[in-house]
Amino acid sequence: MLASIAVRNATRRLCNPSKRYPSSSTRNVLPASGVLSDQDARKPYLLPALCIATTLALTSSAVCNSKKKPALAEGIVEEEGDEEESTRILNWSGTHSVELQPNTYHEPETINELKQLVSKAYQDGTHIRPVGSALSPNGLAFDSRGMVSLSNLDKIIDINKENMTVTVEAGARVSQVLDALRPHGLTLPNLASIAEQQIGGFVSVGAHGTGAAIPPCDEFVEELTIVTPSRHGAIKMTEESHGKLFKMARLGLGGLGILSEVTLKVIPAHNLVEQTIVMTRSEAKDKLSTLLKRHKHIRYMWIPYEDAVVVVTNDPENDLPLAMSAGTIVDDGNGGKKKIMTVEDIQPKHTKDEQFAPLRALLRKLLANKRDNSLDDETINGMGFGDLRDVILASGNMLDPDHIKRVNKAEREFWMKAQGVEIAPSDQKLQFDCGGQQWVYEVCFPVGTYGRPNHKSIDFVEELLEEIESSGLPAPSPIEQRWTSGSTSPLSPASVGPRPHESYDTKNALFSWVGVIMYLPSEDMDPTGYRREFITQSFKEQYCKLVRKVGEKYGIMCHWAKLEVSSEADAGVAESVHDHYGQEVVDAFNAARAMYDPKGVLSSPLIDKVFGSCPPSNE
Numbered sequence: 291m292l293a294s295i296a297v298r299n300a301t302r303r304l305c306n307p308s309k310r311y312p313s314s315s316t317r318n319v320l321p322a323s324g325v326l327s328d329q330d331a332r333k334p335y336l337l338p339a340l341c342i343a344t345t346l347a348l349t350s351s352a353v354c355n356s357k358k359k360p361a362l363a364e365g366i367v368e369e370e371g372d373e374e375e376s377t378r379i380l381n382w383s384g385t386h387s388v389e390l391q392p393n394t395y396h397e398p399e400t401i402n403e404l405k406q407l408v409s410k411a412y413q414d415g416t417h418i419r420p421v422g423s424a425l426s427p428n429g430l431a432f433d434s435r436g437m438v439s440l441s442n443l444d445k446i447i448d449i450n451k452e453n454m455t456v457t458v459e460a461g462a463r464v465s466q467v468l469d470a471l472r473p474h475g476l477t478l479p480n481l482a483s484i485a486e487q488q489i490g491g492f493v494s495v496g497a498h499g500t501g502a503a504i505p506p507c508d509e510f511v512e513e514l515t516i517v518t519p520s521r522h523g524a525i526k527m528t529e530e531s532h533g534k535l536f537k538m539a540r541l542g543l544g545g546l547g548i549l550s551e552v553t554l555k556v557i558p559a560h561n562l563v564e565q566t567i568v569m570t571r572s573e574a575k576d577k578l579s580t581l582l583k584r585h586k587h588i589r590y591m592w593i594p595y596e597d598a599v600v601v602v603t604n605d606p607e608n609d610l611p612l613a614m615s616a617g618t619i620v621d622d623g624n625g626g627k628k629k630i631m632t633v634e635d636i637q638p639k640h641t642k643d644e645q646f647a648p649l650r651a652l653l654r655k656l657l658a659n660k661r662d663n664s665l666d667d668e669t670i671n672g673m674g675f676g677d678l679r680d681v682i683l684a685s686g687n688m689l690d691p692d693h694i695k696r697v698n699k700a701e702r703e704f705w706m707k708a709q710g711v712e713i714a715p716s717d718q719k720l721q722f723d724c725g726g727q728q729w730v731y732e733v734c735f736p737v738g739t740y741g742r743p744n745h746k747s748i749d750f751v752e753e754l755l756e757e758i759e760s761s762g763l764p765a766p767s768p769i770e771q772r773w774t775s776g777s778t779s780p781l782s783p784a785s786v787g788p789r790p791h792e793s794y795d796t797k798n799a800l801f802s803w804v805g806v807i808m809y810l811p812s813e814d815m816d817p818t819g820y821r822r823e824f825i826t827q828s829f830k831e832q833y834c835k836l837v838r839k840v841g842e843k844y845g846i847m848c849h850w851a852k853l854e855v856s857s858e859a860d861a862g863v864a865e866s867v868h869d870h871y872g873q874e875v876v877d878a879f880n881a882a883r884a885m886y887d888p889k890g891v892l893s894s895p896l897i898d899k900v901f902g903s904c905p906p907s908n909e
């Protein structure tokens with residue numbers, strides 16, 4: 291019997307611990323710190339009553355496994371059941387799932403148990419694909435033949451202030467590591483927009499944040515232990531001991547072994563001063579080079595069909611020449627300028643209610659048109675930004691360009707009123723609300739150097755927007771653009787390896803990451819699933835194809851967690867990956883697979899499609 295139970299899933303709601311996006315004060319669903327403790331995070335997480343009406347059916351990343359402890363993601367409901375029950379795992383985005391037969395899904399309690407499992411898999415040739423928090427939008431970790439989760443292996447092993455490193459078991463979540471570092475006055479150098487990844491998954495896909503001089507997160511790995519289903523067993527690796535193999539193993543897509551321990555660089559904990567400004571497209575274009583150099587972290591959120599780019603910058607408060615000090619002139623959030631003199635001056639100009647007014651008004655209008663009175667004022671006023679946008683989108687035809695334009699316009703009005711400056715710890719400011727269930731596609735491409743960024747960041751988005759707007763593609767907001775320096779991991783999309791365009795050193799190389807999105811209605815707003823199907827089709831066959839077409843001349847490479855090779859529409863993607871990395875890198879990865887996974891027990895349909903099935907073993 292398949293144990294697929296309804297779970298009100300927490301993971302998607304944990305996306306926003308930092309409350310980057312203003313949310314209504316009545317919807318305080320997180321601890322005051324804004325960060326969930328380990329204990330909180332493991333509890334089944336019930337959406338606040340206010341939101342249930344709209345998000346009840348948004349079950350996401352969840353594992354339901356009888357007689358098991360909560361596993362991959364939070365919010366998992368334990369269920370007593372038959373030993374023989376199967377396990378079903380759904381990714382966070384609600385776009386991919388996997389079903390595992392009894393005894394093919396494992397959660398070892400100790401590193402020794404993990405080693406025994408892997409050794410047995412090697413002997414028997416049974417599958418044992420590692421999965422982290424199952425956040426990857428493409429279900430990269432999934433393989434129905436057999437999987438292992440390190441959710442029980444989440445110890446913080448050592449915090450070394452002298453070397454500025456933290457060593458953890460690879461099942462520790464990013465948020466747990468941040469919690470453990472905080473009392474020591476330390477933090478991670480950069481984060482993705484969510485902090486619920488396991489460290490194993492975080493580095494294995496080469497997750498990134500933003501900052502022109504900051505590399506993707508795999509580059510922070512100093513040492514790792516990888517348990518391989520081969521005669522080599524568990525191997526401790528550093529750059530010194532294993533050179534390129536170490537760099538291959540840290541961003542190994544779960545294909546070279548199971549990371550059991552990881553040592554990461556840390557930096558001193560610090561507050562970030564965040565400034566949010568809405569610029570016109572031409573302002574955003576003109577100012578980019580300066581902003582990239584001036585700000586430690588910067589991201590652009592382009593709003594399709596609106597001449598508006600939401601520019602969010604973050605700088606350490608102690609690094610004031612880069613950010614702002616008393617006397618600095620900043621935008622006042624109202625089209626004018628103001629001089630910072632006191633803390634009062636950096637508060638946003640508008641109240642939360644004023645900021646939310648355009649979105650709430652649009653939702654009320656859409657509901658009134660449908661004579662739908664299922665959401666009362668209290669419910670609407672209790673919704674945060676992501677929830678509101680989800681419900682507004684789903685209250686109309688999500689593939690109707692006019693509906694999308696209306697929503698994007700309201701979103702622009704929201705951001706105009708949300709302009710201003712805020713200060714908070716970096717681990718809060720670097721995360722942000724990602725919205726609800728969704729399809730995402732994100733590509734990375736070289737855009738010059740830190741010292742000399744070229745015009746490609748802007749050219750790419752301008753061309754994409756032109757195609758979107760001239761064809762009437764129903765593209766919701768935002769098109770998100772971020773920047774990083776390079777990674778020396780050969781499989782990083784921001785690799786500074788041997789390819790011709792990658793001849794800069796890691797720190798100076800500059801890459802832009804552009805992500806597009808189409809949100810999906812929750813199951814209660816789409817009981818038949820037809821709307822989701824049509825949106826999926828439109829996203830893959832129109833939007834992603836368009837991004838690839840525009841991106842062709844920019845040397846784009848897809849984020850590993852967003853690469854889709856599962857349908858006809860994805861045909862050709864695998865070849866483009868080969869072309870991008872080149873035969874040398876593909877051969878090196880396959881040689882490492884042959885050495886560390888000679889029986890192919892770590893592979894998955896996606897890995898096999900891109901790199902070929904189990905390479906010939908040299909054992």
Ligand SMILES: Cc1cc2nc3c(=O)[nH]c(=O)nc-3n(C[C@H](O)[C@H](O)[C@H](O)COP(=O)(O)OP(=O)(O)OC[C@H]3O[C@@H](n4cnc5c(N)ncnc54)[C@H](O)[C@@H]3O)c2cc1C
Nearest residue numbers: 422423424425426482483487488490491497498544549851
């Ligand atoms: C809301 C949301 C926001 C996101 N924001 C960003 C962002 O800002 N930037 C960004 O880069 N990405 C982002 N992502 C993608 C996400 O960061 C990556 O997919 C993530 O790092 C995966 O971590 P995970 O623990 O969920 O791994 P999974 O998705 O479970 O697995 C990912 C890969 O890692 C492998 N793996 C997992 N654990 C191990 C291990 N112990 N040893 C070896 N291999 C292992 C798996 O086999 C698989 O290949 C976002 C995703 C979501 C849902």
